[in-house]
Amino acid sequence: MSYVFDTNSFRELERFYPDVFKSLWIKLDEFVEKDKILSTREVWNEMERGDLAQHLRTWLENKGRDRIFPTPTPEEQQFVQEIFSIRHFQSLIGNTQQLRGSPVADPFVIACAKIRNGTVVTEEKLKPNAAKIPNICAHFDIPCINLEQFMRGQQWEF
Secondary structure (H helix, E strand, O other): OOOOEEEHHHHEEEEEEOOHHHHHHHHHHHHHHHEEOOOOOOHHHHHOOOOOOOOHHHHHHHHOOHHHOOOOHHHHHHHHHHHHHHHHHHOOOOOHHHHHOOOOOHHHHHHHHHHHHOOEEEOOOOOOOOOOOOHHHHHOOOEOHHHHHHHOOOOOOO
């Protein structure tokens, strides 16, 4: 099973300093080495636009940007089109993002999980009638959890 991390879940890891939470980072390393944690190029593009903590940037770069953040496959791109074929989900791309040409990772995260039979890991919450990752995942029967649920699911204790 692969876990496809959203930008905000990677950002959540910024709070866990590697010199303090060593065992967490060892476990994360193991998952990356087994290709169980990945994301998409659009998540990396979103993170690059923000102020990424140096320890997280270094870890991600050392693991290999192309490994964790691959370019979407044609199948993933086709599924993104399927997501946007539903009018309500078109609001994933906000007006500000359209005007600025900002990266929009959400549909690519969902598509990556769908095509790879993975689970989305995001800090977004299910909201009635919203065009949020958990809502779209529910619509397409794609498992969706947050970082805490991911760690609990692996029975990690620190």
